[in-house]
Amino acid sequence: MGDVARSSPPDAVDPSSAEAEANQTVELGRRAVRLARFYHGKFETVPSVPVRSLEDFAVWYTPGIAAVSEEIRQEPELSFDLTGRWNTIAIVTDGSRVLGLGDIGPEAAMPVMEGKALLFRTLGGVNAVPLPLAVSSPEELVETVLHLAPAFGGINLEDIASPKCFHILEELARRLPIPVWHDDQLGTAAATVAGLLNALKLTDRSLGEVRTVLLGAGAANLVTARLLVALGHDPHRLTVVDHKGILDADREDLDELMLRNRWKYKLALQTLGGGRRGSLSDALVDADVLVAASTPDPNTVKPEMVRSMRARPIVFALANPVPEIWPTTAREAGAAIVATGRGDFPNQVNNSLVFPAVFRGVLDARASRIPDEIVLAAAKELARHAAERGLTPEHLLPTMEEREVFPFVAAAVATEAVRLGIARRKLSHEEFLAQARERMSRPAALSKALTDAGLIHPMPDEPREGVE
């Protein structure tokens, strides 16, 4: 009775249920290890062509295949038509910032990359190859990906520490003719912006007038700031706060930032602390919006800080697995709208709403890159769909169950790529939508067929129908 469980206040978290939460995480971990031992990885390569006998290899392989190679040699762009490149991306990591685990190295990052590939496949119909790399510098990572690019239609950077992730994304986007994406920057920021657009709408605010506080100056919030300003947020009403307090132009560590994190440095000069000095408390007085993407500690944002904000404030507490303030606490302190990163509370800001559809869209349009306009197109489409289903303080964003949204986001992305003149395939919105629907539904059909045929083993720890 999942519905009953959901309708009880989900965020009435007291220490005992936080403990229950922790126990559940431990149990899920045990199960993941058991299943990893059973299945030995999450993927195998499965042909998409008939192979009836070895004779078929005369066309799939030599001698016939040489003619295909010849065509591509004469027109390299054909590698997107005559091979699986059009729908294949690499999930690249150096393992330097994996989940909440930190710098665990490429081997240990592999299960996570496999999981990400499974999401790409299941939600986006994208063939994603997990590629954890043993590299010792950002430059080496960039060079390696440049060498790998001929096999791929796109690159997804994953779990790379900030700020080097900014440098790596910029370099690869500049030097590669295929789209490059870093989910921790762009995916999270796009989902955040989508939720914020609807939160502003619900509370009758306009982006041009609000005062916003961004707590945390990591990959996601630096991009969220950039996107908000691109949408018309006044940078001087934007206050970024990190562990040292408000990021203003006079801060002692600014020179160091100029050298080590020029993205954060630029943001400091652009926002000038939103006209504020001091700590998070100072930043939040009379603010309309808080977007926290910082530390998983429910005492990071205090109730009195929320009370000091403008009436009916918007609070996004996105740290995982524990938000910076529990939703109940935030609402008791006056928050009109609360969003978190978790699926068990309302309003989950989840990058899985974004990346599968973005890649579906850019791959279908064969876009050469993913500029911010595309990220914003995805965010706006997500926001639009949630609004169509009716906005409430508990329904800001589509949930992961609303799968019908994904093809629309993909089509919006592809159409935007065409509008920007960076698409090599220019179809109509309807065509992109139909194509996305078809391509996104294939994995489920395939998976069902294989499972029904017993070719994919049922979960060994679940009772099978009729066997119980």
Next chain:
Amino acid sequence: MTHPGGSSAASHGAEDRIRLRPARREDLPHLVPLLLRLKRLNEEFDPLLKVRADAEERAQAVLEADLENPQSVLLAAEGSGADHGKLVGIVRATVRERPFYTPEKEGVILDIYLLPLYRRHGVGEYLLEETTRRLAERGAGIVTAEFPTQNEIAARFYAKRGFRPITALHARTL
């Protein structure tokens, strides 16, 4: 305190943002933190440039000596507009003899620091021009700049303005 106007186009916007003038004794309490910021920035580039514990007192003494020394150029950059009167930058330079080479007098730019907010818009260029002019007035026929080897931003700044490396300073601890 009339401002000796720079003639180049690059300095026009700069003069709206800051005003450069010779430092006075009463400026020193405000210049010391700026000089220390620069030295801490240098520390970022190289552990051999680790700032010592008593750097603040030493900075005060060094700046006082600069004020006394006719060969030294010590300039204070004042903010304009809302920041009028606020000290936002420092320049230290001096003229040295070159006993073996010509030109015989070298103007050395020792320290240039501007608060981040006042950078760009040709401000650095303006500082360099003004400093160079004052060094030339003291007889310098060549102008040089000292900065940490690893500071590529400084290297690019000077390279763009016709500077090139002539002497290298190599170090090891004992």
